[in-house]
């Protein structure tokens with residue numbers, strides 16, 4: 154009985170699904186091909202930076218990049234979800250950062266190895282405050298990142314190669330989506346390096362959803 158409970162506790166943790174190369178200008182800036190199907194990878198729940206904490210720059214990387222992305226939270230369990238029903242599987246979204254150790258990722262990619270150490274490390278997932286999807290037109294949502302007060306990344310969902318409904322359809326062929334799962338929908342162009350002392354602020358339209366220091 155208690156063993157089952159332990160397993161249940163374990164399997165009830167959420168997962169973080171991420172889409173790579175979902176904006177063609179970003180695929181080009183990293184010299185990647187524009188994909189014909191979503192490129193998916195996952196980050197564990199242990200990668201989430203706790204709200205209010207600074208990001209402590211790890212010493213295993215000399216080139217950590219911010220990737221500013223729209224993030225959707227799944228509110229219903231589902232598998233083989235058709236895109237026309239996908240919008241019933243989430244009701245809130247925000248802007249987050251998919252921190253990436255670009256030097257490690259480049260090394261892993263060049264050897265054809267998995268990316269986890271470059272993408273899924275502790276504190277690599279930043280989440281803004283979630284906002285009800287409500288009346289937003291999800292095909293035209295803008296978001297941006299300020300670094301030390303200057304806009305360094307700006308995106309609009311209209312430039313996604315695979316919109317959220319398509320991402321849900323594709324990913325749920327492989328993975329059961331569960332309540333609390335998060336989907337990072339990919340970064341637009343403009344990714345860049347962070348330094349200790351940087352101040353990052355993320356905006357969904359004009360609403361500031363996170364405020365973060367690099368230490």
Ligand code: ZN
Nearest residue numbers: 220251339340
């Ligand atoms: Zn990303």
